[in-house]
Amino acid sequence: MGGAKVVVYGLSTEGYAIACQMAIKGADVYIIDESTPSAISLKAEIAKTYPNVSSLKEDEPLLAMEPIDVAISKAQYLFFTPRIRKTGQDIKTEIHSKFKDATTSLKKNSSVIYTLPAGFGGNNENISLLEHVTGLEVGKQISYFYYPLEDLNQQPKFIGSFNGKEDSVLADLLTTGKKEKKFVAISSSEHFHAINVLSRFSSLSSILEVCRYVQDDITKNDLSSDDFQEIFLDNMISGLFDLKSLGSSFESANTLMYLINGSVKGIDGYIKKLIDEIRSTLKKNDLKASRTKIALSWTLDQHEMRGDKIEMLQNLTSRLRDYIGDVEAYEHPNSDLFHSDKTTIIVACSKIDFENIEKNKQDTNIIVIKANPLCEIIQ
Template identity: 75%
Template sequence: MGAERVVVYGLSTEGYSLACQMAIHGANVSIIDESTQSAISLKPEIAKTYPNVSSLKEDEPLLAMEPIDVAISKAQYLFFAPRIRKTGQETKTEVHSKFKDATSSLKKGSSVIYNLPTGIGGNGENVSLLEHVTGLETGKSIFYYYYPLGGGNQPPKVIGSYNNKQDQNLAALLASNKKEITMVGISSAEHFHAINVLTRFSGLCSILEVCKFAQDDNTKADLKSNDLQNIFLDDMVSGLYDLRSLGTSFEGANTLMYLINGSLKGVDGYIKRLIDEIRSTLKKNDLKASRTKIALSWSLDQHEMRGDKIEMLQSLITRLRDYIGDVEAYSDPNLDLFHNDKTTILVICSKSDYENLHKKQDNDLIIIKGNPLCEITHKE
């Protein structure tokens, strides 16, 4: 592989992982940190030393930097992998604003690889915006590809190519740490991604809805022996951005919209059930709200492209505070959460948090697993 000039727009977990992979395999890579508005030169030794964004930011090594527009103007390949934190209607505005920022300095002959998920047909809008911003014709003087990263799925096995243009250099860049990448049309890539997202969420929501009816202890115990106990809130929320993006693709009532809306309702229904379980735990244990603390253990990656999990945690805190004033989120498994004069209900929201925390013991500690069964694992 030659030393292709690559720019990754967005110091996100997914963008950084891709940048490291390409740097280690010989590409000339810069990654744009949106917060500092600068492009960092990512050398192979830096990529090997710092496996993720957190370790890079914590250590703050001296890195060669240049202005964003200078880096982008030299790019042969621009990967668009920003962190998106707006929600609802504002999401699209934030994405479009960042996409304009990322592409305005591109030169003729360069390629854009779009790494956020879109709905079906969503890339058509991106291509129009790219042509408007650059003044270049897509497929002739500038090239466009679709390669959605993250969101609860493995990296795609296909990359969507506008006008089916085959680019073996790009395929080689992306295949560095996995099997060969197949190039397909943009529409095909959108359909593959939609199938993956819907398959995952329809399966997940089937589990959530059926588990609602598991009321007796024997049934719960039998279900617990299955892998169901290892699905946590973290898994349920992963990829909601993709599902919502897909929902914007259709108008009116059709079967796909029933699947999408049913999945969104299934996740929201689970959140309500989890809150009800916490409230009923207070009643069963004769706990006063004023003498109880809720500790939500959810170690979130603050650098992910999608903000779904951060948004969901904030929403959960707000909704719980309607019942109990003292609600806090914790992300450090080594923190000693429990030395206070209140009874603590620890709600564990991810598998890694459970593995780190469930052995903690405290006389006034009640643990609720944020899994489909909402298990109360023990009270010491």
């Protein structure tokens, strides 16, 4: 491979993971933290020492740096992996702004690999923007690839490529294990990604909607023994950004749009059910709002590219505060949770948080609600 020159734009969990993977393979990798003016050189030994962004930031090792525009101008491959934190209509503006910043200094014969979900046709917009910013023609003077990253344990099988053009160096950089990556047309990779996202959310929506109609305790008990009760709010929100990006691809109503909107409404309906369950728990236990504390236990990855889990936690916190003043979010269940003079209702938003709560629970003055399809209550 001769040490391909790679720049990863965005010190996100996904960006750092892929940067480490390539550095260990012998590539000459620089990673750009958008909040600093320099690109950081990422050597194989650093990639092996620091497994994630948090460990790298905590230790702050001395690393070689160079100005961002210099690093980008030397890049053969630029991976676009920024952290997106705007919401609603502002998402597109934030992405376009960062994409311009990332690509302005690129030179002829370089390649851009776009790793955020682009919905249907979103890559055409990116290609037009890339040509406008660089003055280079995609397919002739500069290359463009689509590789939507989400689950780091299961990277995409396909690399979307302008005109389906193959690149053996890129395939080598991205291959993990023995299975080689396959190049397909960009529109094909958009469709593959859409099928994956919609398959997951259609299945999830079915479970959530059926569970909304469970009223009696016998059915609740029987269903709670099933594997799908291991689905927590954290799992439900994974990929919601991708689903919404598909939704913004269409102007008019069609069957696909009904599927997308139905899945988004399924999540909204679940949040409403969770809030109703919390309120009814107060009533059933004769708890006064002023003497009750709600603790949302959700350990989040603050460095993920997508900000939808962070947004959902803020949304849930503010909606609960309409009913109860004392609502706090906790990253890791700590001792403060278990030593309150109020009755505490802990909402476990992920499997790992639930397991930690069960391990550390000492106080009887605690009610735990699992944020799973049935909203199971443990007293």
